[in-house]
Amino acid sequence: MAMSSEESCSYPEESELELGLGLSLGGGGANSKTKPSPAAVEATMAGHWGQYARILTAKDFRSVVSPKECSSSSSSSSSMTKTNNNPSCGVKRTAEPSSPPGRSGASQVVGWPPLRNYRIQSLVNHAKSPKTEEITPAIDKCKNKTTIVDKTNCGSNLNRNVAKEKGLLKTSLFVKVNMDRIPIGRKVDLSAHSCYETLSQTLDDMFKLSAVVGARRSNAEEQVLKTRRSRLLNGSSEFVLTYEDKEGDWMLVGDVPWEMFLISVKRLRIMRTAEANGFGKCTLAYALSCL
């Protein structure tokens, strides 16, 4: 409260402007053409709010600060505004006296800010990854990440609808992703993707690789501008993406249809091709070029 008293007093000009409207309507200090005397402001405010609490004045703050009287009364009225729930208004929110201006629990109020449901839903679908129970928003989010470059390869409409009918679309499917020589792993939500290309783009960005298996020139929808682009190095990628399936085997990502992959994947691993023992470089290069 001491802080705000300084603020309000450093704008005497503005309060002059406020009152210079010529709205000489009497009935309260706030309407007079002159700067209100602190007593007048107090009286006005007291008239409105008086039944709720005593107005704090400079006298109460004597030990804390030596403000000018006008500022303390306006600061005290503001603090009272915030602390007092004003029960007669039927405000459906908890009083939050120490909350910063503009953020005091507005989201707790039903129907405020007044935005149509339709609008809120479409924004929420964009902002979050699909963790809802409804399939439709999940599909919408998958569409966000769909690339249009190559329909046959990517999660086409048909794949998605088929998946939906078989109930394969999970609400969220976070799996671990580890990369060789990096001790700390990441997690990625597979249900936010509908095809290998967007997944590889995401992993590419996540691990700051220049290429990940299967990453053609694809673009996922980006929440943040990314300057780095994913480039395919035509089969001779330095990295390869593999996954462990439900049977515990490590497999190359990209062989099976996306939906099947979703069912069987347990976790992902980005290997350096030099270390992808058991695959063989030639096999690997061939596998990459097929994607």
Place this chain on the structure above:
Amino acid sequence: MVNYFPEEVLEHVFSFLTSHRDRNAVSLVCKSWYNVERFSRGKVFIGNCYAISPERLISRFPRVRSLTLKGKPHFADFNLVLHDWGGYVYPWIEAMAKGCTNLEELRLKRMLVSDASLELIAKSFPNFKSLVLVSCEGFTTDGLAAIASNCRFLRELDLQENEVEDPRGQWLSCFPDSCTSLASLNFACLKGEVNLAALERLVARCRNLKSLRLNHAVPPDVLQKILARAPQLVDLGAGSFVHDPESETYNKLKNVMQKCTSIRSLSGFLDVNARCLPAIYPICINLSSLNLSYAPGIYSKELVKLIRKCKKLQCLWILDTIGDKGLRVVASACKELQELRVFKSDPNDVGNAAVTEEGLVAISAGCPNLNSLLYFCRQMTNTALITVAKNCPNFIRFRLCTLDPITPDAVTMQPLDNGFGAIVQSCKGLKRLSVSGLLTDQVFLYIGMYAEQLEMLSIAFAGNSDKGMVYVLNGCKKLKKLEIRDSPFGNMALLADTGKYETMRSLWMSSCKVTFGACKSLAEKMPRLNVEIINEGDEMEGGSDDRQNVEKMYLYRTLVGPRKDAPDSVWTL
């Protein structure tokens, strides 16, 4: 002397009157004018579907061709009204199907529309041309399929912000090959897939297509093909705009966009990759209307680059991600701006996107023609509002929503009374006002004194006493709709001038201090008002306490008495 004009002459003269207000006025002159007018009236606007019955409408206007109906109260948009409160369109269509089959146009807002209603429309009106549904619900794409299949002369199918179930997704294919009359198609709000091939063929054969708004199931390569076939489009809503700027598709899209020199209005971008926006730079200079309020993927930098090119913009709908800085660019670039809406991008406000009073002041300084505003902001000051009022005296609609509904002046911590007072004093043509922030009875005194043309007022969390509401009821002579929530207005205010409510369309009060008893006595006194109490949850059996506060009250004038389709939780007193 006027009575000696033969009716045909009168009818011809009246045919130049298009505004329903003018026609209403004319019909009051004398009996013969009333009769001539009513037989020649083609378009009827009904602001509250419960104010009149369909039968009476048809008996007075037997030749009506275009009907506009509004259902639920405005606050239904914000979840304050039960889903099944009412607003069913079926009885209207049923009545029209029996008595008035030359219906051509139906425009509905906030109504419950069933598939059966749509099917009945499709069957009953051979000349049906135009269906516009705004914020409606209750139908699925099956109903749309019926419209597409049967309305042979359909010119306009415009779906705005409706909640539509999409079980089958094949409605678009239902437009027969013989359908070539479409001029306007808007299905941006549909969530499901559409048959892209059918869409392309439809666009190709409808040479008069001027307005096309796609949903996000239409990818950029299809958009490119559509634009190549329909360079005459005037209004475009892009669906998905996510693609690789290096790709062939993108190049083709860029090229085809350059040829779309007729596009004046752009919207959509429901999914967007900001790096693809340069494709639309060539048409920016022609745009008079731009709606990016459903495109949260575009950040301030790209927004600004885009808007800077839109020098002829008159109407801009945007998200608050644009920031105050972005609004300053708008102010410097879009000198002809008349309407601005800045929506909250983050309903839970977990991020930092916001605009403040600074952005608004900048706009007012740069865009003196501004007459319509909807502004969701984090904070506001009286000084800013006073400046805005001085810069832009032409406001017709002024709606401000602060994030915290009772936030005071961010600098002085005073109520925002004086700021809004300046607005109503300066803007003599103001018809619609929504206030927010910390407000006392004072602001309502100003509104009552100065807002002479005000027709609609929205109040939330404002005022101190009954006096506030009384100032408004006494002062605003042209008031039609008053909606109030969470404000301390009680019985004294409600009952101060009961005759006033017959001059208004409706009054909504929720979480105020009116009691059950007061509502009952109002209903008794005014038989031509329906006073509805909405009780959700709280059991109020008959014999409820008159002194109990009413949670939600909605009253409206009506010629047909209490409605019969109210659910159990809605009582008409």
